[in-house]
Amino acid sequence: MAKILQVKLGERTYPIWIGRKNVPLPDGLGAPGSQVFIISDANVDPLYGAGWQARLEQAGYGVTRAVVPAGEKSKDLASAALLYRQAVAAGLDRSATIMALGGGMVGDLAGFVAATFLRGIRLVQAPTSLLAMVDSSVGGKTAVNLPEGKNLVGVFHQPMAVVADLATLLTLPKREYRSGLAEVVKYGVIWDAVLFHKLETHAAELAAGDQELLETVVARCCAIKADVVAMDERELGMRAALNFGHTLAHAIEMTAGYGTWLHGEAVAMGMVYSARLSARVRGLPEADAVRVARLLEQLGLPVRLTGGDWTALRAAMTADKKSVRRTPRFVLVKKLGEAEIGCDVPDPILEETWNVVSQ
Numbered sequence: 001m002a003k004i005l006q007v008k009l010g011e012r013t014y015p016i017w018i019g020r021k022n023v024p025l026p027d028g029l030g031a032p033g034s035q036v037f038i039i040s041d042a043n044v045d046p047l048y049g050a051g052w053q054a055r056l057e058q059a060g061y062g063v064t065r066a067v068v069p070a071g072e073k074s075k076d077l078a079s080a081a082l083l084y085r086q087a088v089a090a091g092l093d094r095s096a097t098i099m100a101l102g103g104g105m106v107g108d109l110a111g112f113v114a115a116t117f118l119r120g121i122r123l124v125q126a127p128t129s130l131l132a133m134v135d136s137s138v139g140g141k142t143a144v145n146l147p148e149g150k151n152l153v154g155v156f157h158q159p160m161a162v163v164a165d166l167a168t169l170l171t172l173p174k175r176e177y178r179s180g181l182a183e184v185v186k187y188g189v190i191w192d193a194v195l196f197h198k199l200e201t202h203a204a205e206l207a208a209g210d211q212e213l214l215e216t217v218v219a220r221c222c223a224i225k226a227d228v229v230a231m232d233e234r235e236l237g238m239r240a241a242l243n244f245g246h247t248l249a250h251a252i253e254m255t256a257g258y259g260t261w262l263h264g265e266a267v268a269m270g271m272v273y274s275a276r277l278s279a280r281v282r283g284l285p286e287a288d289a290v291r292v293a294r295l296l297e298q299l300g301l302p303v304r305l306t307g308g309d310w311t312a313l314r315a316a317m318t319a320d321k322k323s324v325r326r327t328p329r330f331v332l333v334k335k336l337g338e339a340e341i342g343c344d345v346p347d348p349i350l351e352e353t354w355n356v357v358s359q
């Protein structure tokens with residue numbers, strides 16, 4: 001049975017549909033007769049682009065598809081510029097809707113284009129990766145990367161709707177799927193100890209991609225995200241908890257070169273680091289830090305970064321947009337399910353902990 005949740009933002013409230021069969025057309029597409037500009041990537045468009053185009057055309061929409069190369073390298077200003085020009089060529093006006101069909105990269109890039117083209121047009125998110133379903137398609141963050149760092153140029157632009165068809169996970173490469181599981185684990189660590197325990201108990205089914213289990217797990221993650229976003233849309237406070245593990249993760253992605261590690265893989269390593277830091281400076285029981293690493297490992301994620309260069313990582317963390325006056329800020333946990341944001345950790349502890357987790 002499909003699940004429908006809501007991100008409650010007053011008159012900008014929107015639905016998240018999560019299911020496997022009878023996938024509906026997203027709400028908020030605008031009147032039939034208007035344009036839908038589907039942005040996808042070279043992996044996803046051949047699988048789902050034509051299907052969505054046919055359904056939308058049947059419903060009376062004018063449809064154009066734009067395809068960017070797959071991979072994080074496409075999430076930049078040059079790709080955005082190309083998409084703006086394709087949107088002009090397709091005759092998009094303010095009544096048009098952009099549909100982001102793909103994973104996190106596509107969602108962020110297409111969202112950024114929707115937020116800025118003609119000063120902002122409608123956006124619907126149709127995530128096809130686990131990471132995009134549980135995290136990036138919900139909450140209105142859009143961005144592109146600069147060579148200096150991830151997501152440094154962006155804008156908040158909430159979608160009109162999110163439609164997550166879990167069947168698309170069946171065609172997702174295993175590595176991409178596992179990468180998404182990192183963000184799932186994150187919700188358990190920062191917000192919901194019961195979810196964390198459930199993930200531990202069902203790690204094997206989860207790693208194998210059991211669709212029934214995924215329906216409840218994805219819905220729980222989206223419900224947490226919807227609550228957090230409703231509470232703090234602009235990340236002035238508690239929304240920052242969703243960045244657990246991301247301070248080091250962004251530094252890993254940047255120093256290794258975008259695309260070397262998938263985002264979720266870097267987040268897994270970052271979460272192992274942040275859990276260790278939490279044990280060191282926030283009293284998280286050592287055994288719980290070990291549980292976090294063990295669960296990630298059971299899900300097939302990397303938990304150790306051998307060969308990383310601490311000096312380069314430390315410098316990259318300074319450039320991260322979560323830094324305050326050039327000091328990196330961390331999300332830590334006092335206990336599983338309870339996050340503390342904005343933590344400043346002394347440099348010697350950062351380095352000692354790095355030495356422990358990178359061995």
Ligand code: GLY
Pocket residue numbers: 135136138139141235239242243
């Ligand atoms: N991915 C973190 C957030 O949406 O706030």
